[in-house]
Amino acid sequence: MKILVCISKTPDTTAKVTFTANNTKFAEEAVQWIINPYDEWYALVKAIELKEMGVATAVHLITLGNADCDPIIRKALALGGDEAIRINVDSQDSYYVASQIAAVAKEGNYDLVLTGKETIDYNGSAIGGMVAALLEWPFISHATQLVLENNQATLVREIEGGEETDQVQLPIVVSCQKGMAEQRIPNMKGIMGARTKPLTVREPIVADSLTSFIHFDLPAAKAGVKLVSADDPEELVRLLHEEAKVI
Amino acid sequence: MSVLILLDQADGHIRKSSFEAACYGSKLATQLGVSSEALVIGTVSEDLSSLGQYGINTVHSLSENSLSNADVQVFTKVISELVKNINATVLVLSNNMLGKAIAPSLSVFLKAGLVTGAIDLPETNNGFVVKKNVFGGKAFAEVGINTAIKIITLNPNSFPVTKIDAIASVKPFVATIPTAKVKVVSTKKVEGEVSLSEAEIVVSGGRGLKGPENWGLVTDLAKLLGAATACSRPVSDINWRPHHEHVGQTGLAIAPNLYIAVGISGSIQHLAGVNRSKTIVVINKDPEAPFFKSADYGIVGDAFEIMPKITEAVKKLKNK
Numbered sequence: 389m390k391i392l393v394c395i396s397k398t399p400d401t402t403a404k405v406t407f408t409a410n411n412t413k414f415a416e417e418a419v420q421w422i423i424n425p426y427d428e429w430y431a432l433v434k435a436i437e438l439k440e441m442g443v444a445t446a447v448h449l450i451t452l453g454n455a456d457c458d459p460i461i462r463k464a465l466a467l468g469g470d471e472a473i474r475i476n477v478d479s480q481d482s483y484y485v486a487s488q489i490a491a492v493a494k495e496g497n498y499d500l501v502l503t504g505k506e507t508i509d510y511n512g513s514a515i516g517g518m519v520a521a522l523l524e525w526p527f528i529s530h531a532t533q534l535v536l537e538n539n540q541a542t543l544v545r546e547i548e549g550g551e552e553t554d555q556v557q558l559p560i561v562v563s564c565q566k567g568m569a570e571q572r573i574p575n576m577k578g579i580m581g582a583r584t585k586p587l588t589v590r591e592p593i594v595a596d597s598l599t600s601f602i603h604f605d606l607p608a609a610k611a612g613v614k615l616v617s618a619d620d621p622e623e624l625v626r627l628l629h630e631e632a633k634v635i
Numbered sequence: 636m637s638v639l640i641l642l643d644q645a646d647g648h649i650r651k652s653s654f655e656a657a658c659y660g661s662k663l664a665t666q667l668g669v670s671s672e673a674l675v676i677g678t679v680s681e682d683l684s685s686l687g688q689y690g691i692n693t694v695h696s697l698s699e700n701s702l703s704n705a706d707v708q709v710f711t712k713v714i715s716e717l718v719k720n721i722n723a724t725v726l727v728l729s730n731n732m733l734g735k736a737i738a739p740s741l742s743v744f745l746k747a748g749l750v751t752g753a754i755d756l757p758e759t760n761n762g763f764v765v766k767k768n769v770f771g772g773k774a775f776a777e778v779g780i781n782t783a784i785k786i787i788t789l790n791p792n793s794f795p796v797t798k799i800d801a802i803a804s805v806k807p808f809v810a811t812i813p814t815a816k817v818k819v820v821s822t823k824k825v826e827g828e829v830s831l832s833e834a835e836i837v838v839s840g841g842r843g844l845k846g847p848e849n850w851g852l853v854t855d856l857a858k859l860l861g862a863a864t865a866c867s868r869p870v871s872d873i874n875w876r877p878h879h880e881h882v883g884q885t886g887l888a889i890a891p892n893l894y895i896a897v898g899i900s901g902s903i904q905h906l907a908g909v910n911r912s913k914t915i916v917v918i919n920k921d922p923e924a925p926f927f928k929s930a931d932y933g934i935v936g937d938a939f940e941i942m943p944k945i946t947e948a949v950k951k952l953k954n955k
C-alpha cells in the first residue's frame with residue numbers, strides 16, 4: 389500500500405504579508421518558509437502513522453517548486469517518509485499543479501493520496517479534489533479520521549453543520565484537517581537520515597493553467613478601537629445598537 | 636447562455652449562504668446579460684418559484700432522495716449534465732463544506748477555471764477577474780479565469796441578500812444518476828442551532844476564560860443574540876470546546892457582522908480567521924492585548940464581571 393503525500397511550501401503563519409512588482413507578487417524577502425501546516429500536521433503525520441502501523445509499505449512526498457523548496461522537503465523527510473519528488477516548476481494555478489501530482493500518482497501506482505485541506509497562503513482548497521477528479525478516484529474532503537483495513541478505508545469527514553462516516557475502496561484521495569493526526573517534532577535521527585533520503589527532481593508534464601493571479605491588495609487599516617470603561621458595559625451595548633447597528 | 640447557481644439545503648431548508656449565492660449569481664447574470672438559473676437537489680419546504688425574489692429566472696428541481704448525501708463524483712456528474720444542458724458559462728456555489736468538496740472536481744470535469752472564496756462580483760469588462768481572500772484574509776487577490784466556463788465559490792457573509800418582486804419558473808430536472816463509490820455509513824449533526832460560517836453574530840472565548848466550566852459567559856450572551864459560539868485555537872487544542880468551533884488561520888475563517896472576542900489576546904493566526912468581521916469587539920483584561928489594535932470597540936477589564944453585565948444590558952434592549 390503506497391501513499392503519496394502532497395507537500396506545499398508556505399510563508400510562516402506570522403509572516404508579514406506584503407507585495408512587490410506593483411502588487412503582482414508576494415514579497416518573499418525575509419520570509420520564513422514552513423511546510424503548509426495542514427500538509428505537515430495532518431496529511432504527512434497520518435501517512436507516517438500508517439507506515440509505523442505496518443499498513444502502508446511506502447510513504448512518498450511530492451512538491452512543486454524550484455530548488456528553494458528543498459529545505460522544506462528535507463524537513464518533511466526528517467519527520468518521516470521514504471523519498472520525495474520535486475516537480476521543478478512554480479505555479480499558482482490549481483489545475484496545473486493537480487495535473488502534475490495526478491500524473492505522478494498514476495505512474496507510481498499509489499493507493500492513497502493525502503493533501504492538507506488547503507494551503508494557508510492562497511487558500512485554494514482545490515488540489516485534492518482536482519487530483520481525485522483527474523485520476524477518477526473518489527475524493528474525501530476535510531477528513532478528520534482515517535482507518536485502513538484490507539484495502540478499504542473508513543473515514544470521518546466534516547460536512548456542513550456535521551460529520552459523515554464513509555466507507556470506500558482504495559485508491560482514493562483524502563484532504564486532511566484537524567483531528568487526523570497530531571503535530572510531531574523531527575528528532576535528530578530523523579534529521580540526519582533525511583539528508584540521504586532520495587529526492588528526485590523531475591521536469592513538469594505539459595498541462596493547462598486555467599487561472600492566473602493578476603493583482604494583490606491589502607485590506608484598509610481599521611480606524612482604531614473605541615474603548616468603553618469596564619464600569620459601564622451598558623455603554624458598549626448602546627454603541628453596538630445605535631452606532632454600529634449590529635445588534 | 637446562463638449563470639447556474641447550486642442551492643444547498645439543510646434539513647429541507649435552503650441555506651442562508653445559498654440565498655447569498657443566488658443574489659450574487661443573479662447580479663452576475665444581469666451584468667453578463669444572460670439568464671440566472673438555479674439547481675435545487677432534493678426536496679425543500681420553500682416554494683421554489685419564490686426563489687424569483689432573489690433574481691433567479693429558472694429553478695431546476697432534481698427531487699431525488701438518493702442524493703441526500705453529497706457524493707463528490709455523483710454530484711459532479713449531475714451538475715455537469717445540467718451545466719451542459721442549459722449552456723451555463725458560470726457556475727456559482729457557496730464556499731462551504733459542500734462547495735469545497737465538489738467545486739474542484741467540477742473544475743476538472745468541465746475544464747473550467749475555478750476561484751474559491753470569492754468576496755465580490757467579478758470584473759467582466761476586460762476578461763473575467765474575481766476578487767478573493769488570500770493569506771487567511773490578510774490580503775486580497777484578483778484572479779483571472781481563462782476558460783469558457785468559469786466556477787466561483789462565494790464566501791459566506793460576503794454578499795448582501797436583496798429581494799425583488801418576481802417569480803421563477805420551475806422545471807423538473809431528470810438526471811442520469813451514477814452509483815456512488817463511497818458508502819455513507821452514518822451522518823451526525825454537530826453544530827449548534829446557529830451555523831458558525833453563516834452566523835451574523837459570533838461570540839468567541841479564549842484561554843482568558845480559565846476553563847470550560849465558565850463558558851456560560853459566552854453561551855448566555857450568544858443565545859440571547861441568536862449568535863454562534865466560537866473559540867481560539869488553544870481552547871480547542873485542550874478540548875475545552877469542540878474542534879469545529881475553532882476559528883483562525885488553521886481553523887475556520889468567518890466574516891460575521893459582529894464578532895465578540897472574550898479573553899482572546901488576538902494572535903496574528905487568530906486574526907487571520909476573523910478579521911473580515913464587519914465589527915469586532917474585544918474584551919480583555921490585558922490592555923496590551925494585540926487584538927485591541929484590530930478591534931472597533933473594546934473594554935479593558937475582567938470578563939467575569941463584564942460579561943454578565945453585557946448580557947443583562949442586551950436582555951433589557953431585547954425586552955424594549
